[in-house]
Amino acid sequence: MNTSNAEQLSQLILDTLIAVAPEVDPGALDPDVAFRDQFEIDSVDFLNFVLRLEKQLDRRIPEADFPRLSSLKGCLAYLGDKKT
Amino acid sequence: MHWKPIEKPAGRTKWTANLEDYDKARAAFSWEDVGRELMPQGTAHINIAHIAADRHAEAGGERVALRIVDRSFNVETISYGALRDLTDRFADAIRRLGVPRGEVVASLIGRTPAFYIAALGTLKAGAVFCPLFAAFGPEPLRQRLSIARARALVTTPALYRRKVASVRAGLPDLRYVLCTEEEAIPEGCIPLWRILDAAETGLPVVRTAPQDPALLHFTSGTTGRPKAAIQPHGAILAQYASSRFALDLRPEDRFWCTADPGWVTGTAYGIVGPLSVGATLVVDTEPFDAARWYRILEAERISVWYTSPTAIRMLMRAGDALPRERDLSALRFAASVGEPLNPEAVVWGLETLGLPFHDTWWQTETGAIMIANYAATEIRPGSMGRPLPGIEAAILHRVGGRVEPIRAPDQEGELALRVGWPSMFTGYLNDPESYARCFADGWYLSGDLARRDADGYFWFVGRGDDLIKTSGHLVGPFEVESALLEHPAVAEAGVIGKPDAIAGQIVKAFVCLRPGNIGTEELRRQLLAHTRRRLGPAVAPKEIAFCSALPKTRSGKIMRRLLRAQETGEPAGDTTTLEDPAQGDR
Numbered sequence: 324m325n326t327s328n329a330e331q332l333s334q335l336i337l338d339t340l341i342a343v344a345p346e347v348d349p350g351a352l353d354p355d356v357a358f359r360d361q362f363e364i365d366s367v368d369f370l371n372f373v374l375r376l377e378k379q380l381d382r383r384i385p386e387a388d389f390p391r392l393s394s395l396k397g398c399l400a401y402l403g404d405k406k407t
Numbered sequence: 408m409h410w411k412p413i414e415k416p417a418g419r420t421k422w423t424a425n426l427e428d429y430d431k432a433r434a435a436f437s438w439e440d441v442g443r444e445l446m447p448q449g450t451a452h453i454n455i456a457h458i459a460a461d462r463h464a465e466a467g468g469e470r471v472a473l474r475i476v477d478r479s480f481n482v483e484t485i486s487y488g489a490l491r492d493l494t495d496r497f498a499d500a501i502r503r504l505g506v507p508r509g510e511v512v513a514s515l516i517g518r519t520p521a522f523y524i525a526a527l528g529t530l531k532a533g534a535v536f537c538p539l540f541a542a543f544g545p546e547p548l549r550q551r552l553s554i555a556r557a558r559a560l561v562t563t564p565a566l567y568r569r570k571v572a573s574v575r576a577g578l579p580d581l582r583y584v585l586c587t588e589e590e591a592i593p594e595g596c597i598p599l600w601r602i603l604d605a606a607e608t609g610l611p612v613v614r615t616a617p618q619d620p621a622l623l624h625f626t627s628g629t630t631g632r633p634k635a636a637i638q639p640h641g642a643i644l645a646q647y648a649s650s651r652f653a654l655d656l657r658p659e660d661r662f663w664c665t666a667d668p669g670w671v672t673g674t675a676y677g678i679v680g681p682l683s684v685g686a687t688l689v690v691d692t693e694p695f696d697a698a699r700w701y702r703i704l705e706a707e708r709i710s711v712w713y714t715s716p717t718a719i720r721m722l723m724r725a726g727d728a729l730p731r732e733r734d735l736s737a738l739r740f741a742a743s744v745g746e747p748l749n750p751e752a753v754v755w756g757l758e759t760l761g762l763p764f765h766d767t768w769w770q771t772e773t774g775a776i777m778i779a780n781y782a783a784t785e786i787r788p789g790s791m792g793r794p795l796p797g798i799e800a801a802i803l804h805r806v807g808g809r810v811e812p813i814r815a816p817d818q819e820g821e822l823a824l825r826v827g828w829p830s831m832f833t834g835y836l837n838d839p840e841s842y843a844r845c846f847a848d849g850w851y852l853s854g855d856l857a858r859r860d861a862d863g864y865f866w867f868v869g870r871g872d873d874l875i876k877t878s879g880h881l882v883g884p885f886e887v888e889s890a891l892l893e894h895p896a897v898a899e900a901g902v903i904g905k906p907d908a909i910a911g912q913i914v915k916a917f918v919c920l921r922p923g924n925i926g927t928e929e930l931r932r933q934l935l936a937h938t939r940r941r942l943g944p945a946v947a948p949k950e951i952a953f954c955s956a957l958p959k960t961r962s963g964k965i966m967r968r969l970l971r972a973q974e975t976g977e978p979a980g981d982t983t984t985l986e987d988p989a990q991g992d993r
Binding site: 341342344345346359360363364365366367368370371385386387389390 | 542544565694695696697698699717721724725726728729877878909910913932933935936937939940943944945949
C-alpha cells in the first residue's frame, strides 16, 4: 500500500470512529494504544464501528479478527494488509 | 412462533442437580434451614464477608477463591486464606483512616483484585459497599457519590483522572480516594497497596445483624434522581440458596459470572453467592470479545457460566466456528440474566455449545435470583421459569392503593413477590416515599409486566414504566433528557428504548431544537458527543432524531409511550390525555 492509500485508509477509520464516538479528538489519538484505553467505548459501540467499516470498505470482517481492530495501528495493519 | 420445551429426562447427566425435584424442594424449604447451614452457631449476627471468605479459610485456606485472567491471559490466583488476610487488611486500613461502621465505601474499578478485596474488606469493617459502574461519565458518578455520601472511593489513577478529579470539589463527604498503583498516584489520593501492607490481619470481623446495611446498588428511576437500594447482610442467605438452586453451584465448580462489577449481579453472583458456596470464581479483567471468551471457557475449564442476553447474542452473531475450535467439555451449566432471553438464544446454546441457557429473573431490589429455569427441570424457551424455593410470586393488578392477585393463567399483570425473603432491599437511601410505593398488601411490586402459564412458568411481557433495558443496564430516560437539555440548541427531549437485535434495546433520543438551530449532521454529532462525555457510553443515546414537536399530555408531560409506538409501529393505545391528538398518528 502506498502512502496516499494509507492516509486515505487512516482518514476513513477515524471518520468511522467519530461517527460512533464523536467526542473523540482524532489529533490526540495514540495509534499504538487500544481505543478503549484512551476513551469510553462500550461493546455495542465497538460492534457499530466494525459494522460501519464493513459497509465503507465493502468487506466482511470475521468476529475472530475483531481484536486486531482494537487500535488505530491495528486497524491500519489489518485493513491495509488484507485486500478484498 | 411456538418453541418446543427442552426436556430434562432422568439420567441425562452424570451429576445430580442440587434441585432435582422442584415441588419437593419447595415443600421442604425453609429459610431457617439455610440459616442453620451457613451459621450453625445462630444467625443473630451475620456478616457477608465472614461467610463468603473466612469460613472457607478456617476450613482449609489453600483452596482457590479467585482466578483472575488479565489481558494477556496471565492468571493471578487468590486462595481463600489469602482472601481472608487481604480483606482483613482492607478492613483495618479503612478503620485506621476513620471510616466508621455504617459509612459508605464506593468503588469505581474493573474486575481486578482490588475490587474483591475492597468489597469484602468494607463489609468486614461493618461499612457499606457501593459499587459504581466504570462506564459512567463524571456527572452520573458525581450524582451517585453525592447521594451515597461516600466517605471513601477505591479506584485506579486513570479512572480517577478521567472521571472523578473534575467533580471532586463538589463532593465534600468524600474524604479518602484509594488508588491502585499501576501509575503515579494522583494528587489528593492514597496508595491502596501501600496502606494494605501497613495494615494488620486477624482483627475480629464486625458483628453485623441480618438487617444491617451491607451494600448499596444504584438503580434508575423514571423521573428524577437515581435510587440507591440498600441490601442487608442477611441477603447472603438468598444469594447462597439461589447459587445452589438456580446456578446449581457446588464447591468443586469453576464459576464464571461475566457481569460488570458496577451492578448488582457483579456483587451478588460476581462475589457473594459463589464464594458462600465455596466455589472458585473465574474473573476476566477484559471487556467482551467472542474469541477471547471461548478461549477462557476452554482454558479455565469453566463448569458453570452466568452471562447476559446481549453477550449471548453477540456470540451467536460471531458464528459457530469459534466454539467448535474449543474443548468446552467442562461446561455443565449455563444461565442468563439482565433482560429476557429470547428463545432463539436458549436453543442456540443447546445446538452449538451442547447445553441450553437457563434464563433467570430478578432485580436490584430483590437482591437475589427469584425466578429461574433449573438444571433438572424442563426449560420453556422464552420463559423466565418458576419461583425459587422460599419465593412466592404472583401476577396482580393494582386497584387504587390495593392489589388484586390474578388467579387465572395467561393473564397479563404486574409481577409481584410476597414480602419476607432475606435479600429483599430494606430501603432506598433517603427516599422512604419511593420505597413505600414498591409495596401493597404484603407484596413487592416489581414494575415488570408478565403472565403466568397454567403450569406456573412466568413470561415477561414488558416494563410497566418508561425505564430502558440496554445491554442489561437499566437506564432512566429522565437522566438522558436532562443531559440533552443542558445543550443550548435543545428545547425539548424525549428518550425511549428502541428495540435492538443485540442489546435488547438501545437508548434513542428525540430532540426538538430551539428556534434558530437546524438539525444538521454536525449538530447531531455535537449532541452525541456532549451526552457521551457527560453520561458515558452505557447511558448516552446511540441514536438521536430531530423532530418538530414531541407528543405531550395536556399537563405538558412528554408521552414516551407514543414515541415508542411511533418508533416500532405498534398501536399507541389510549391517547385521550394527549395535548394534540393528531400527534399520536405520526
